[in-house]
Amino acid sequence: MPTARRFAVPLLVPLLVAVTLILSTVAYLLGGSPLGRERGVTYADAPADGRxxxxxxxxxxxGHGGEDGGASSASGVVEKNVNLSVAFALRDLFEVAGIPVVMTRTEDVLLYDRNVDFQGRKKVLDLAARRLIAEKVAQEASEEGGASLFISIHMNAFPAPQYSGMQVWYGAGDPTSKEIADGIQAASLTLMPDNRRKTKVAGSNIYLLDHIKTPAVLVECGFLSNPAEAERLATKTYQRAVAVAIFAGAMG
Ligand SMILES: [Zn+2]
Incomplete structure (x- = not known):
């Protein structure tokens, strides 16, 4: 358990993670409202340990946004919307833990400059814009002796409907990426005990993980092509539970 060091927050955090995980799991099982709000809680920074x-x-x-919906379920659940809901829930958890968050998008948009000739290049420009945000935040963090963690949220889809479960990818640019991906993949078992998926290293098939050189993971939270999983992923309670698993796994 290497972890209090991974983030610049002290030992209270594992306790917080445990509490939120239990509350969220119980709430999910009961179908009630999860996660109490504890905004305003902050923790002192731990010293940087150099290496x-x-x-x-x-x-x-x-992931995705605007005219790029991403994957969708047969019943009409659209990936871009689920991604944003999970992202908001995840943001809330990190903020409760006293860790600042930067969102690449908070609205239903693709990130390309409308003033340039974007015809046919919207997706390329969008990914470049996301990379730029990640690199700018990483640069600022490193100037202050810290580091940034990039977490991309996506939903999976496959032609055959039986596949389900969370799949975590990691970038090869920083060894911490794999450690964090493994943590998230393991935490997914609290939510989906039968999930046997293993983390995978991203190559050029995943532009952002291939280019971002700081700790970076991409979480395919579940399969919209699986009708039962798509139905779960469309609910706020399950989205929050997924966010808790990602948060707990990232915190270690
Ligand atoms: Zn996607």
Missing amino acids: NSPITVVVIDA
């Missing part, structure tokens, strides 16, 4: 700077800020990237 592995503590994570002092998190970039949360809700």
Whole structure:
């Protein structure tokens, strides 16, 4: 358990994680409202330990947006919307833990400059804009002796409907990425005990993870092509439970 060091927050955090995880799981099982609000709680920074700077800020990237809906379920659940809901829930958790968050988007938009000739290049420009945000935050964090963690939120889809479960990808640019991805993949078992998926390293198939050189993971939260999982993923309670698993896994 290497962890209080991973983030610039002290030992209260594992306790907070445990409490939120239990509350959220219980709430999910009971179908009630999860996660109490504890806004305003802050924790003193832990000292940087040089070689592995503590994570002092998190970039949360809700995949797709605007005219790019991403995957969708047969029943009409659209990936971009679920991504954003999970991203908001995840942001709330990090903020409760006293860790600042930067969102690549908070609205239903793709991130490209409308003033340039974007015809046919919207997606390329969008990904470049997300990368720029991640790199700018990373640069600012490192200037203050910290590091940033990039977490991209997506939903999966596959032609055959039986596949389900969370799948976590990590970037090869920083060894911490795998550690965090493994943590999130393991935490997914609290929510989906039968999930046997293992983390995978991203290559050029995932532009952002391939280019961002700081700790970076991409979470495919579940399969919209699986009718039962798509139905769960469309509910706020399950979205929050997914966010808690990602948060708990990232915190270690
Ligand atoms: Zn996606």
